[in-house]
Amino acid sequence: MEAVRNSYPTLQLMVDANGDYAIDDAKHLAKLDKYGLTMIEQPLSYSDIYFHSKLQKSIETPLCLDESIHSLEDAITAVELGSCKIVNIKEGRVGGMAEAVRIAEYCHKNGIPVWSGGMDETGIGRAFNIHLQTAPAFTIPGDTSETKLYFTEDIVTPPVTLDQDGYISIPEGPGIGVKVEEDMVKKFEINREELI
Numbered sequence: 001m002e003a004v005r006n007s008y009p010t011l012q013l014m015v016d017a018n019g020d021y022a023i024d025d026a027k028h029l030a031k032l033d034k035y036g037l038t039m040i041e042q043p044l045s046y047s048d049i050y051f052h053s054k055l056q057k058s059i060e061t062p063l064c065l066d067e068s069i070h071s072l073e074d075a076i077t078a079v080e081l082g083s084c085k086i087v088n089i090k091e092g093r094v095g096g097m098a099e100a101v102r103i104a105e106y107c108h109k110n111g112i113p114v115w116s117g118g119m120d121e122t123g124i125g126r127a128f129n130i131h132l133q134t135a136p137a138f139t140i141p142g143d144t145s146e147t148k149l150y151f152t153e154d155i156v157t158p159p160v161t162l163d164q165d166g167y168i169s170i171p172e173g174p175g176i177g178v179k180v181e182e183d184m185v186k187k188f189e190i191n192r193e194e195l196i
Protein backbone atom coordinates (compact mmCIF):
# COMPACT_ATOMS: atom_id res chain seq x y z
CA MET A 1 0.00 0.00 0.00
CA GLU A 2 2.85 2.34 0.78
CA ALA A 3 4.28 1.92 -2.72
CA VAL A 4 0.90 2.40 -4.40
CA ARG A 5 0.01 5.40 -2.25
CA ASN A 6 3.37 7.04 -2.93
CA SER A 7 2.83 6.64 -6.67
CA TYR A 8 -0.81 7.81 -6.58
CA PRO A 9 -1.19 10.30 -3.71
CA THR A 10 -4.81 11.29 -4.43
CA LEU A 11 -6.28 8.13 -5.97
CA GLN A 12 -9.25 6.51 -4.20
CA LEU A 13 -7.80 3.23 -2.89
CA MET A 14 -9.27 0.26 -1.08
CA VAL A 15 -8.06 -3.17 -0.04
CA ASP A 16 -9.96 -6.44 0.28
CA ALA A 17 -8.57 -8.97 2.78
CA ASN A 18 -11.15 -11.68 2.00
CA GLY A 19 -11.27 -12.69 5.66
CA ASP A 20 -7.57 -13.45 6.11
CA TYR A 21 -6.94 -11.55 9.37
CA ALA A 22 -7.93 -12.10 13.02
CA ILE A 23 -8.83 -9.61 15.74
CA ASP A 24 -5.28 -10.04 17.12
CA ASP A 25 -4.06 -8.28 13.96
CA ALA A 26 -5.86 -5.04 14.92
CA LYS A 27 -2.65 -3.11 15.60
CA HIS A 28 -1.13 -4.34 12.34
CA LEU A 29 -4.22 -3.29 10.37
CA ALA A 30 -4.20 0.14 12.07
CA LYS A 31 -0.92 0.82 10.25
CA LEU A 32 -3.03 1.19 7.09
CA ASP A 33 -4.75 4.28 8.54
CA LYS A 34 -1.96 6.55 7.31
CA TYR A 35 -2.68 5.70 3.65
CA GLY A 36 -6.16 7.27 3.67
CA LEU A 37 -7.93 4.23 2.24
CA THR A 38 -11.59 4.37 1.29
CA MET A 39 -12.08 1.05 3.06
CA ILE A 40 -10.66 -2.25 4.21
CA GLU A 41 -13.06 -4.90 2.99
CA GLN A 42 -13.80 -8.04 5.02
CA PRO A 43 -10.63 -8.13 7.14
CA LEU A 44 -11.94 -10.84 9.50
CA SER A 45 -13.75 -14.15 9.10
CA TYR A 46 -16.65 -14.58 6.65
CA SER A 47 -18.80 -15.77 9.55
CA ASP A 48 -18.00 -12.86 11.86
CA ILE A 49 -19.85 -9.62 12.57
CA TYR A 50 -19.03 -9.10 16.28
CA PHE A 51 -15.21 -8.93 16.10
CA HIS A 52 -15.46 -6.51 13.18
CA SER A 53 -17.22 -4.14 15.61
CA LYS A 54 -14.22 -4.33 17.94
CA LEU A 55 -11.80 -3.82 15.06
CA GLN A 56 -13.75 -0.84 13.67
CA LYS A 57 -13.51 0.88 17.05
CA SER A 58 -9.72 0.50 17.05
CA ILE A 59 -8.93 1.84 13.57
CA GLU A 60 -9.87 4.94 11.57
CA THR A 61 -10.13 3.36 8.12
CA PRO A 62 -13.75 2.45 7.34
CA LEU A 63 -14.41 -1.28 7.33
CA CYS A 64 -16.64 -2.74 4.64
CA LEU A 65 -18.44 -6.03 5.13
CA ASP A 66 -18.88 -8.31 2.14
CA GLU A 67 -19.09 -12.06 2.82
CA SER A 68 -20.50 -11.54 6.35
CA ILE A 69 -23.71 -10.03 4.97
CA HIS A 70 -26.21 -12.63 3.75
CA SER A 71 -29.47 -10.87 4.57
CA LEU A 72 -31.08 -7.63 5.74
CA GLU A 73 -30.87 -8.98 9.30
CA ASP A 74 -27.09 -9.34 8.98
CA ALA A 75 -26.83 -5.78 7.68
CA ILE A 76 -28.93 -4.45 10.58
CA THR A 77 -26.79 -6.34 13.08
CA ALA A 78 -23.59 -5.01 11.52
CA VAL A 79 -24.79 -1.42 11.47
CA GLU A 80 -26.22 -1.57 15.02
CA LEU A 81 -22.97 -3.05 16.36
CA GLY A 82 -20.83 -0.54 14.45
CA SER A 83 -19.07 -3.40 12.64
CA CYS A 84 -18.64 -1.47 9.40
CA LYS A 85 -19.12 1.92 7.79
CA ILE A 86 -19.67 0.56 4.27
CA VAL A 87 -21.49 -2.51 2.91
CA ASN A 88 -20.74 -4.40 -0.28
CA ILE A 89 -23.99 -5.83 -1.67
CA LYS A 90 -23.93 -8.71 -4.12
CA GLU A 91 -27.40 -9.83 -5.11
CA GLY A 92 -26.11 -13.35 -5.69
CA ARG A 93 -24.88 -13.55 -2.10
CA VAL A 94 -27.90 -12.09 -0.31
CA GLY A 95 -30.56 -14.21 -2.02
CA GLY A 96 -31.63 -12.06 -4.94
CA MET A 97 -32.57 -8.62 -6.14
CA ALA A 98 -35.37 -7.95 -3.63
CA GLU A 99 -33.17 -8.58 -0.58
CA ALA A 100 -30.33 -6.59 -2.16
CA VAL A 101 -32.66 -3.60 -2.58
CA ARG A 102 -33.92 -3.97 1.02
CA ILE A 103 -30.33 -3.89 2.31
CA ALA A 104 -29.50 -0.90 0.09
CA GLU A 105 -32.55 1.03 1.33
CA TYR A 106 -31.78 0.24 4.96
CA CYS A 107 -28.14 1.32 4.59
CA HIS A 108 -29.14 4.49 2.72
CA LYS A 109 -31.52 5.48 5.55
CA ASN A 110 -28.78 4.89 8.09
CA GLY A 111 -26.01 6.82 6.35
CA ILE A 112 -24.04 3.73 5.31
CA PRO A 113 -22.75 3.99 1.72
CA VAL A 114 -22.97 0.81 -0.31
CA TRP A 115 -21.37 -0.48 -3.45
CA SER A 116 -21.47 -3.70 -5.38
CA GLY A 117 -18.93 -6.14 -6.61
CA GLY A 118 -19.58 -8.89 -9.09
CA MET A 119 -19.19 -12.61 -8.60
CA ASP A 120 -18.72 -15.10 -11.43
CA GLU A 121 -22.00 -14.24 -13.12
CA THR A 122 -22.80 -14.80 -16.75
CA GLY A 123 -24.19 -11.80 -18.56
CA ILE A 124 -27.59 -12.40 -16.94
CA GLY A 125 -26.33 -11.82 -13.40
CA ARG A 126 -24.01 -9.10 -14.62
CA ALA A 127 -26.98 -7.17 -16.06
CA PHE A 128 -28.82 -7.46 -12.71
CA ASN A 129 -25.66 -6.24 -10.98
CA ILE A 130 -25.45 -3.15 -13.19
CA HIS A 131 -29.12 -2.28 -12.67
CA LEU A 132 -28.80 -2.73 -8.90
CA GLN A 133 -25.99 -0.19 -8.87
CA THR A 134 -28.27 2.50 -10.29
CA ALA A 135 -30.10 2.71 -6.91
CA PRO A 136 -29.41 5.91 -4.92
CA ALA A 137 -27.60 4.12 -2.07
CA PHE A 138 -24.75 3.06 -4.38
CA THR A 139 -22.38 6.01 -4.00
CA ILE A 140 -19.07 4.12 -4.23
CA PRO A 141 -17.85 3.02 -7.68
CA GLY A 142 -18.86 -0.55 -8.51
CA ASP A 143 -16.63 -3.48 -9.29
CA THR A 144 -18.32 -4.93 -12.37
CA SER A 145 -15.95 -6.48 -14.86
CA GLU A 146 -16.11 -6.58 -18.59
CA THR A 147 -17.54 -9.84 -19.95
CA LYS A 148 -14.25 -10.73 -21.64
CA LEU A 149 -12.40 -10.78 -18.31
CA TYR A 150 -14.10 -14.07 -17.38
CA PHE A 151 -15.72 -15.43 -20.56
CA THR A 152 -14.51 -15.78 -24.11
CA GLU A 153 -18.17 -16.32 -25.05
CA ASP A 154 -21.20 -15.36 -22.96
CA ILE A 155 -24.83 -16.46 -23.23
CA VAL A 156 -26.22 -12.94 -23.61
CA THR A 157 -25.86 -10.02 -25.96
CA PRO A 158 -24.69 -7.34 -25.83
CA PRO A 159 -21.58 -8.10 -23.75
CA VAL A 160 -20.55 -5.77 -20.92
CA THR A 161 -17.77 -3.47 -22.09
CA LEU A 162 -15.96 -0.50 -20.56
CA ASP A 163 -15.86 2.75 -22.49
CA GLN A 164 -12.62 4.70 -22.75
CA ASP A 165 -13.34 6.51 -19.46
CA GLY A 166 -13.96 3.24 -17.59
CA TYR A 167 -17.76 3.50 -17.52
CA ILE A 168 -20.29 0.75 -18.29
CA SER A 169 -23.53 1.64 -20.05
CA ILE A 170 -26.78 0.46 -18.46
CA PRO A 171 -28.40 -2.23 -20.67
CA GLU A 172 -31.47 -0.57 -22.15
CA GLY A 173 -33.57 -3.34 -23.70
CA PRO A 174 -36.76 -4.81 -22.17
CA GLY A 175 -36.45 -6.55 -18.79
CA ILE A 176 -32.84 -6.61 -17.66
CA GLY A 177 -31.81 -5.17 -20.99
CA VAL A 178 -29.86 -8.07 -22.45
CA LYS A 179 -30.95 -10.89 -24.76
CA VAL A 180 -30.33 -14.50 -23.79
CA GLU A 181 -28.91 -16.24 -26.86
CA GLU A 182 -30.52 -19.69 -26.94
CA ASP A 183 -27.88 -21.01 -29.35
CA MET A 184 -25.18 -20.19 -26.82
CA VAL A 185 -27.15 -21.76 -23.96
CA LYS A 186 -27.47 -24.97 -26.05
CA LYS A 187 -23.79 -24.88 -26.89
CA PHE A 188 -22.77 -24.86 -23.24
CA GLU A 189 -25.56 -26.93 -21.68
CA ILE A 190 -24.57 -30.11 -19.85
CA ASN A 191 -28.08 -31.33 -19.07
CA ARG A 192 -31.58 -30.55 -20.32
CA GLU A 193 -35.02 -31.09 -18.82
CA GLU A 194 -38.15 -30.00 -20.60
CA LEU A 195 -41.20 -29.02 -18.55
CA ILE A 196 -44.60 -29.35 -20.18
Ligand SMILES: [Mg+2]
Nearest residue numbers: 016041042066
Ligand atom coordinates in the same frame (compact mmCIF):
# COMPACT_ATOMS: atom_id res chain seq x y z
MG1 LIG B 1 -14.78 -8.78 -1.31
